[in-house]
Amino acid sequence: MKLKIDTIKKRLALFVFLLFLICSLSIYYADNMMYHGHYSSIRNLTSNYPQGQVISVSGTVFSYENDGFLVGENYQGKLLYYHVISNVTVYPGDYISFNGVLGHDNSITIEKYEVVSPWSYEFELLRSIVVVPFLFILFIFYWRFDHDGLGFIRRK
């Protein structure tokens, strides 16, 4: 059986169906992802405290401590702070992602990590943003909106 989506009504119905589908999957994912991740994340530390387990954390370096540094992540409007035990060289403002063993009082001993400096992150954003107008111009150059068929069609 071939499904023909040739009228505006059928297209609108399909669009609404897909929108409903993606919203449903999105809600289910957001509600359940924290229970299924390979590592516990900072988010479910608020509901349970898996001390001694390897967890995954991403956040911004706030300050140095004697034996490490302080990492914070914004979670639902609240800043959660973690004391990271490590001799990794970082600077306040750096973005760090790591796996580490959770100790008492929100302290974490790093096992593996990646540090992204603010300039590196901004450079990556800049490189990415450049692509948007480039693709937009290319699209407009090769495709046009056909008002009769109500859809994009290749330019001759």
Place this chain on the structure above:
Amino acid sequence: MPDWVGHVVSAWILCRILSLKYEEFNTANIVLVMIGSILPDLYKSFIFFPDLKNYLMIIHLPIGTLITAGMLSIFFIDKKRAFLLFTLGILTHYFLDMLQMDFSGGIFIFYPFNWYQFTFGLISTDNWYFTLLILGFAVLVYAVTRFIKMKKKF
């Protein structure tokens, strides 16, 4: 994620090579593949809506990106072709994303059927040498494919 230059150029490289054999990979269609290659990163719009981050993450999962591609394809006269071209771009995106380090365990590639996470974890997320490598490879592919196409003409 590798930056968008890396994603778009990788999609172009693949299409350019495929264009040697398949006429479908003309410049207009390649543009759709290139758009598809950055489609999963639409979820980055959470920057403007931080509270919706977990909800927008669905766009950066294969099932969510495919549905998004389906929704976009509705706005094309040749919907099926547009969808397939977007999908090819999406595949290149996930391949590149899986090469990068992911400390959460990787992408939930089979969601909603399975919560299995996967990543190769080979490159750093902000590694711009990788983008340079892709750009260099693109120049090489352009030169070689141009040579082959000219040879075919004469």
